[in-house]
Amino acid sequence: MSPTAQEREAVLEGVEPADIADTKKWFAEAIGTFVLVMGGVGTAVLAGEKVGPLGVALAFGLSLLVLVYAIGPVSGCHVNPAVTVGQLMMGRLSPMSAAGYIVSQAIGGLLAGLVLFAIAKNLPSYDRASSGLGANGWGEHSPSAVTGPGGEVVIQEGYGMAAMIIVEVMLTALLVFVVLAATDRISEIPQAGLAIGFTLAVIHLIAIPVDNTSVNPARSLAVAPYQDGAMGQLWAFILFPLIGGVLGALLYGMLFGRSRELQA
Known part of the structure; x- marks a missing residue:
């Protein structure tokens, strides 16, 4: 839940909202991003062949x-x-608090990527060049690209940049819209986790074949350093999800009519 949603719920129930220090919030975000990357990307890297795209999306x-x-x-x-x-x-959120959130998310993601790479390379058959580490990419780095027997030579490129831009902007906007709407005070806030979690799962079912699904710059940053060619395309998986986040917030504001009422 967003901090503001909690504050509003507390006000509706006549309870004084808890005052949580920003440092605790940032620490929680670092831990949470670490868990999300390990749970999602970890499943893709370590168990992807066994569970398939559906299993990864659910993870x-x-x-x-x-x-x-x-x-x-x-x-x-x-x-x-x-x-x-x-x-x-x-x-x-205030701008200062938001900056702390983003830095914490990046740190949590990078730590998860480091741990995941350490686990993956411990398998004798793991080959960084051919196996990668679940990074995002388009063209020759798209999951739909056709490679040769060794997995290193690309015979046919996968989904292109245009497809990547469309899915990242559109699906990130969907995710942010659902997060904002599900935590709005007129929604069933206790059920927000179900709506948000299953939205992310559906998003992955759509976009995994296109670019391995980002919709989260921290997720992309976490593993890009450990996959050949991923760093050159990383900028797109930072820029376009952020554009999608802005779009999702604008759509939420238009539909729900919410304004900048409370600071968290």
């Missing part, structure tokens, strides 16, 4: 669902810079 969705209830009461469970930008636009 992301269920990880986020659990985190909403685990750290939501502390930080609002953004675990995603695009969500934080959306919350900032709605006035639910």
Whole structure:
């Protein structure tokens, strides 16, 4: 839940909202992002061949669902810079607090990527060049690209940049819209985790074949350094999810009519 949603719920129930220090919120965001990357990308890297795209999508969705209830009461469970930008636009965070959220998410993601790479390379058959580490990409780095027998030579490129831009902007906007709407005071806030978690799972089912699904710059940053060619395309998986986050917040504001009412 967003901090503002919690404050509003407390006001409706006549309870004084808890005053949680920003440092605790940032620490919770770092832990949450670490868990999300390990749960989602970890499943893709370590068990992807066994569970398939459906299993990976559920791993992301269920990880986020659990985190909403685990750290939501502390930080609002953004675990995603695009969500934080959306919350900032709605006035639910101050700029300073939002910056702390984003830095914490990046740190948590990078630590998860480091741990995941350490686990993956411990398998003798793991080859960084051919196996990668679940990074995002388009063209020759798209999951739909056709490679040769060794997995290193690309015979046919996968989905192009245009497809990547469309899915990242559109699906990130959907995710941020659902987060903002599900935590609005006129919604059933206790059920927000279900809506948000399953939305992320559906998003992955759509976008995994296109670019391995980002919709989260911290997730992309976490593993890009460990996959050949991923760093050159990383900028896109930071820029376009953030654009999608802004779009989702604007759509939420248009439909719900919410303004910058409370500061978290």
